[in-house]
Structure formats: C-alpha cells, structure tokens
Amino acid sequence: MKVTAIIPTINEENTIGIVIDGLIRAVNGIEIIVVDTNSTDRTREIAEERGAIVIRENRKGYGIAYKTGLDHATGDLIVCMDGDNTYPTEIVKPLIDIIQLDEVDFISCDRMTLRSQHSYTSLHFIGNSVLNFTMHILFKINLNDSQSGMWIFYRKLYKDMKNLSNGMSFSEDIKIDAVRLGRLIEIPVKYGIRIGKPKLKTWHDGFRNLFHLLIKRIQD
Numbered sequence: 001m002k003v004t005a006i007i008p009t010i011n012e013e014n015t016i017g018i019v020i021d022g023l024i025r026a027v028n029g030i031e032i033i034v035v036d037t038n039s040t041d042r043t044r045e046i047a048e049e050r051g052a053i054v055i056r057e058n059r060k061g062y063g064i065a066y067k068t069g070l071d072h073a074t075g076d077l078i079v080c081m082d083g084d085n086t087y088p089t090e091i092v093k094p095l096i097d098i099i100q101l102d103e104v105d106f107i108s109c110d111r112m113t114l115r116s117q118h119s120y121t122s123l124h125f126i127g128n129s130v131l132n133f134t135m136h137i138l139f140k141i142n143l144n145d146s147q148s149g150m151w152i153f154y155r156k157l158y159k160d161m162k163n164l165s166n167g168m169s170f171s172e173d174i175k176i177d178a179v180r181l182g183r184l185i186e187i188p189v190k191y192g193i194r195i196g197k198p199k200l201k202t203w204h205d206g207f208r209n210l211f212h213l214l215i216k217r218i219q220d
C-alpha cells in the first residue's frame, strides 16, 4: 500500500526538516508532498534537500494547499499534517496498521484527550469545544477534536468529497464528508508546542469556522 504525506507550509524552516525526517523514518517509501505558499525563509529548500516533492501554490489558503497536494498525490493512503512539528510522526505507522486492521476509512487525530496546558491553551480548548458542540447539533457528528489538522484516509474517498473549504475550515469539512462517505474514528495523539509563528488567527478563524458550519448546514 503506497502512502503519500501532504504538508502545507508557510515559513516553517525551523521544523519542516524534522517533520519530513520523521515521516521517512516512520514509513518505508513514503511519498512526501510539501505545498508551499510564498515562504520567504528556507522551507522549500530544506524540504527539497530531504527528497520531498515541493509544489508552489501561490494562492493563499490552508484548504487550497491541501486540494493542490491531493491533486498531485499518488498514494492509496494519504497522511495530512502541519509542518510545525506539533503532530507526532511516530504515530503514522501505527495509524496505517489501525486503518487497515479496523477497516475504517478515515482516522482523525484527537489532540484533546492527551492535551497539556503548554501545547493547547484554554482559549483554544474552549473554542474547539464550541465548534465540536456545533458540529454535533448541526450534523449529528460527535468528535473530541473537530479542528484537528492530522488525518489519515484512503485517497479514493477524496473524489466524492464536495464543496471543501479553501481556508482553515477545510479541516472540519473533510471530517463531515468522511463521516458521510465512510467510517471515521478518532485516535488520541500527543500535541507538541509550536515553535514557529502560527498562521491560525484564533478569534478570526474560530468565528469563521463556526459561521462556516452554519452556512454548510443551511446549504445541505
């Protein structure tokens, strides 16, 4: 089974090398695609040096970056994660085993269960809880971490996913569609401390993601 990892990046030079090295150690023959949007640091150079396929996507947007990455991916299984080294690469191999053994289609990594105060602030926790609750009320989907940015799934699911957001809401959209199309489970993972500058704007993106859920429900 071929595995492709997709990593969206903007200025992640401090950590992208660690993430790529971790993925290479975790999975033999993994294809790694870094989708970079206008980094002004050495992100692209470091990724290329380590053998990743680097795609330049000049249009800004977390969702756009993933769509571009998915259009280039050739693996049967897709692993998605940030380039900021907050998600553990060591868990990727066990996740591949679980997705096959348990016959599920999509695993979303849950940061809430094992969260520490250092890596996950109370504000993020409250915001995430509001979004989890909203997803539960509007879509009858129960998740501990609707905003998680690490998932593994079968690429064949993606072709039937529709209207995925171009922005940060991509993360909640992909889970809603995964539940519609197959079986999704959550697995708790340890979440690390972010070193580089966050691209997520807590209040702005939090409200946007909430509004996005409401609009999505109305349009369904």
Ligand SMILES: Nc1nc2c(ncn2[C@@H]2O[C@H](COP(=O)(O)OP(=O)(O)OP(=O)(O)O)[C@@H](O)[C@H]2O)c(=O)[nH]1
Pocket (backbone or CB within 6 Å): 007, 008, 009, 010, 011, 012, 035, 036, 037, 057, 059, 060, 061, 062, 065, 081, 082, 083, 084, 086, 149, 194, 197, 198, 199, 200
């Ligand atoms: N290519 C591309 N990558 C992006 C864009 N926005 C964010 N990213 C990357 O997507 C990943 C997620 O962004 P983060 O800033 O880590 O967002 P987050 O994980 O929700 O927030 P933190 O908990 O603060 O890390 C990181 O690797 C970013 O560099 C974008 O517009 N284009």
Ligand SMILES: [Mg+2]
Pocket (backbone or CB within 6 Å): 082, 084, 086, 149, 194
């Ligand atoms: Mg992050």
